[in-house]
Amino acid sequence: MIYTAETYMAKIDALNPDPQAMSLAAQVINSGGLVAFPTETVYGLGANAFNTQAVERIFEVKERPANDPVIVHIAEMYQLNDIAINIPSIVDKLTDVFWPGALTLILHRSEQIPDSVTAGQDTVAVRMPSHPIAQSLIRQSGVPIAAPSANRFSRPSPTSAVHVMHDLAGRVDVVLDGGNTHIGVESTIIELTSAVPTMLRPGGIALEELRQYLPSLAFRPQHILEDETAPAPGTLLKHYSPNAEMLVYTGDNDEAVWQEMRRQAQTLLDKGRKVGIMVLDDDVMRFEGVIAQYVMLGHDVEAMAATLFSGMRELDAAEVDVIMVRAPQQVGLGLAIFDRLKRAAEGNIINC
Numbered sequence: 001m002i003y004t005a006e007t008y009m010a011k012i013d014a015l016n017p018d019p020q021a022m023s024l025a026a027q028v029i030n031s032g033g034l035v036a037f038p039t040e041t042v043y044g045l046g047a048n049a050f051n052t053q054a055v056e057r058i059f060e061v062k063e064r065p066a067n068d069p070v071i072v073h074i075a076e077m078y079q080l081n082d083i084a085i086n087i088p089s090i091v092d093k094l095t096d097v098f099w100p101g102a103l104t105l106i107l108h109r110s111e112q113i114p115d116s117v118t119a120g121q122d123t124v125a126v127r128m129p130s131h132p133i134a135q136s137l138i139r140q141s142g143v144p145i146a147a148p149s150a151n152r153f154s155r156p157s158p159t160s161a162v163h164v165m166h167d168l169a170g171r172v173d174v175v176l177d178g179g180n181t182h183i184g185v186e187s188t189i190i191e192l193t194s195a196v197p198t199m200l201r202p203g204g205i206a207l208e209e210l211r212q213y214l215p216s217l218a219f220r221p222q223h224i225l226e227d228e229t230a231p232a233p234g235t236l237l238k239h240y241s242p243n244a245e246m247l248v249y250t251g252d253n254d255e256a257v258w259q260e261m262r263r264q265a266q267t268l269l270d271k272g273r274k275v276g277i278m279v280l281d282d283d284v285m286r287f288e289g290v291i292a293q294y295v296m297l298g299h300d301v302e303a304m305a306a307t308l309f310s311g312m313r314e315l316d317a318a319e320v321d322v323i324m325v326r327a328p329q330q331v332g333l334g335l336a337i338f339d340r341l342k343r344a345a346e347g348n349i350i351n352c
Contacts, residue, residue, distance in 0.1 A: 002171065003057040005033065009161060009175040014038075017136045021176065026140035028173045029054075034061065036150040036164045037137050038178035039129040041102050041186050041204050042157040042309070043164050044073065044147030045172065046137070049083070052114040055146050059116070061171035064153040069119040071104050071187070071233050072126045073145045075138035083126050083144055085110050088192055093213055100130035102183055102204025104233070106191040117146050123193050125233055133178045148233060149186065150175075154241050156309040156316075156344070159184050163313060184306035185336045186234055190217065201234055202336040204305075221339060239343040242312040244276065244323045246345035250338075251352035258286045260352045261324055265290050268322055276320035278311045280304060283326070293318050301333045308337060312344065 010021035025035045032054040035046045045062065047054035049072045059066055072083050077095065080087065084107035091105060109117075109124035118124050126144075129135065138145050149157040150164045150172070158164045161177035168175075188203035190210065198218045199207060211217050222231055247264070251257040261277075265287065268275050275292040281299050295311040297304040315323050327341050327349075328334035342349060 002060050002063075003034070004170055005173040007165070007169050007172055007175060009165065009177055011177045012133055014132050014178050017133055021174075022133075022136050022140055025137055025174045025176055026142075029137070029141040029143065029145060032057075033173040034058065034171075035137065035145075035174045035176065036158075036161070036168065036172050037131075037134055037147075037176040038161075038181055039073075039131045039134045040181060041129075041183045042159055042181055043150040043161065044129075044134070044145075045150035045164075045168070046073070046145040046147040048141070049117060049144040049146035050112055050114070052116055055114055055116040058146065058148065061168060062148065062151070062153045064148065066116070067119050068148075068153075069121065069125060069233050070117055070146050070148040072113070072117060072124060073134065073138060073147055074126060074128050075100075075135045077128075079144050080126065081110075082112055083110055083124055084108060090192065090197070090214065094210075095128070097213055098205055098210075099128040100135065101128070102130075102187040103127060103210075104187045104189040104203075106189065106193060106200070106231075108193055121231075123191075123231075125189060127187055131178065131181075133176055137176065154239055156240050156242055156312040157186065159306070159309050163310070166313075180306070180310075182306065184308060184310075185333070185340055188336070189233065190214075191231070200231060202339050204333075204336065206332045207335060208332065240309065240312075240340050241344045241346065242316045242323055244316060244320050245348075246312075246341070247322060247324045247348060247350060248341045248345045249324070249326045249350045249352060253352065257326060257352045258283075260350070261326065262287060262290060265292055265324055273321040274319065276315035276318060276323045278308075278315070278323060278325040293320050301328050301337060304328060305333050305337055308340060
C-alpha cells in the first residue's frame with residue numbers, strides 16, 4: 001500500500017524561514033515521514049537518510065524503481081564522514097569551490113547508509129544544497145536527508161510547490177513552498193570512486209567549470225534502461241518525460257533546423273494533432289502562421305533551464321499531443337538541458 005498523508009503546505013520566506021513550520025518539517029523527518037522542499041535546482045522529496053523504512057516510502061510515493069538510487073543531502077561538512085568512506089583528497093578542493101551548490105559526488109558509502117538509498121551498490125551520491133530552506137531543514141532535522149526530485153517517477157521535475165502538489169498531494173506530509181527554484185535542472189553528478197573521475201550526469205555546474213579544477217574529468221553520460229541498476233540518480237533513459245510525445249531538434253545549420261521544425265509542425269497540425277512548441281522568446285517569430293500552443297522559455301540558456309520542466313507541464317495541462325523544442329548548443333548549461341531533453345524524448349532526437 002502506498003504511503004498516504006494529509007499534506008500540509010507552508011509558504012516559507014527563504015531569507016527568513018518560519019521557525020514553527022521548519023520545526024514541524026524537522027519533526028516529520030525525524031519521525032520517518034516525508035517532506036518536500038526547495039533546493040536551488042528542483043524540489044526534493046526528503047526522508048531521514050539513515051531510516052530504511054522512511055527512504056522506502058520515497059520510492060513508494062514516487063512509484064520509483066528500486067534500482068534508481070537517490071542523493072543524500074547534507075548541510076555541514078562533518079556529515080560527509082557519516083555517509084562516505086575512503087574519501088579522495090580531490091573532494092576537499094571540489095567542495096571548497098562548489099559546495100554548497102549543484103554538484104553531487106559519487107563516493108564509497110558508509111555502513112550507516114541503507115541499501116534503499118544506493119540501490120544496493122557500494123557507492124553513495126551526496127551533495128550540499130545552497131538553498132537556505134534546504135539547509136535549514138537539514139540542520140534542524142539533525143540528520144542527512146535522502147531526496148530525489150519531488151514528483152511522480154519519470155515525470156518532469158518540479159520547480160515549484162504547485163508542481164509537487166500536483167504529483168504528490170496526499171502522499172507527502174509537508175510541502176515547504178519556497179517559490180520557484182533558481183537553476184531549474186538537477187545537479188551535476190561526478191563519480192570519484194574509480195581511477196578516472198567521470199561526469200555521469202550534466203547539471204547545474206558546467207563541465208567546463210569542473211575541468212578547471214579537475215582537468216582529467218571524463219564525460220560519460222549514462223542512459224540506462226529501466227531493468228538495469230542505475231550507477232547514479234537520474235541516469236535512466238526515460239526520465240523527466242511529459243505525457244505528450246517529445247520531439248527534440250538539433251543541427252548546426254540554423255535555417256535548416258527551423259525550416260524542418262516548421263514543416264513538421266504544420267504536417268502534424270494538418271493531421272489533426274495538437275502541437276505544443278517550446279521556444280526561446282527571440283525565436284518565436286520563426287513559427288509565424290503556425291497555429292500551435294506556445295511556451296516561451298526566456299531569452300537565454302539560463303532562462304531555458306529554469307522554465308524547461310514547467311513548460312512541459314504547461315503543455316501537458318493543455319493536452320497537446322506533441323511537444324517540439326530545439327535543443328541548445330551542448331556547452332555550459334546547454335549540455336544539461338540537452339541531457340534532460342534527450343531523456344524526456346526517450347532518445348528521440350531529430351538531427352537536421
